[in-house]
Amino acid sequence: MSRAATSSDVFNAVAEPHRRAILDFLATEERPVGEVVRALGLAQPSVSKHLRVLREVDLVCVRRDGRRMLYRTNAEAIRPLHQWASTFERLWAHQLRRIKERAESKRR
Amino acid sequence: MSRAATSSDVFNAVAEPHRRAILDFLATEERPVGEVVRALGLAQPSVSKHLRVLREVDLVCVRRDGRRMLYRTNAEAIRPLHQWASTFERLWAHQLRRIKERAESKRR
């Protein structure tokens, strides 16, 4: 064994900055691959590969339109991530206070 | 160039399941490394390495206590992730509806 879970996982899929950019771009409306390529300035094969990863974890959905493929972000698939992050939400205020205290005690 | 941003990035740091487990475990109170090792059943060097990555992106903070190091999750550092995910929050309800429509039209 060497590396963990790999990208068949939402957290991993989203770890790639370009993929986040793609998700942002496809959030509101469906777009063909070519537009993603133009918008993000990436190479077409690169975009296709990223879209494949995103598709595999259901972060985007596809639809064929003639010879084009229309992709759109499946926001629902981002929920697990949001929920996990929310777990820590309550601690923010509390910890901000603690951090200040720590900073001051370090300056002993 | 070969790979993107790497783990000097919160999204990447959190992509590793074990690291998320560590963050969960250290969320409420600070703990020495040994306890993380016992709790998660990982090898000690492995835990130390994960903690290093988490420290580098400020997801945990450390404090020395005698010969032990007390780690604790810095929930504040998870905010960017939460905020990014929140971007898509509004679309959830809307998309759930769309997905249903799609499912029905596919069953043409």
Added chain:
DNA sequence: TTGACATATTCCCGAATAGGCATATAATAT
């Protein structure tokens, strides 16, 4: 059918990864 267009896939590469293991560093106890 042939050609043009849109997208996907394959192969190659260098870089980065996590884990296993041995060892180094740090701090206390004797």
Added chain:
DNA sequence: ATATTATATGCCTATTCGGGAATATGTCAA
């Protein structure tokens, strides 16, 4: 000083990754 405990680091390997370039697949138009 030395042993012991707690943690960190270094090295090694197999695996994975993203990008580039070339090519395959699929769809429409003529």
